[in-house]
Amino acid sequence: MGAMDWWVVLAAALAARLVLELAVRSQSAGQRLGTFALCLVPAAMLGHALARIGPETLAAKPQLYVMHSGGLALAFVIPALWLIRVREGTPPRRAAIDSVVFLAAYLAMGGTFWVLA
DSSP states (O other), X not given: OOOOOHHHHHHHHHXXXXXXXXXXXXXXXXXXXHHHHHXXXXXXXXXXXXXXXXXXXXXXXXXXXXXXXXXXXXXXXXXXXXXXXXXXXXXXXXXXXXHHHHHHHHHHHHHHHHHHO
């Protein structure tokens, strides 16, 4: 297992927050800080997963960055989002837009790890 680079985790969380901020423009400074704090959790989890894969394997198979980050969004985040949206009665179009935003945020995290790790 490789070492987890906490600076890259912070950068990945920031990248995800920036993507989410583009989708939700009317956030206060406190909400932006809260969004960043919440983005740290999946960024740390992704950093841990990638560290377990190891730098040698990741160098040989860089597609794993996209597979892991996008896979987390597609397998866990987006289904949970849809379950919540259906229960709230949110229109499917809104849930689809939110899903694309979250997928983009997770791919931004994976891209950050790929570029900086």
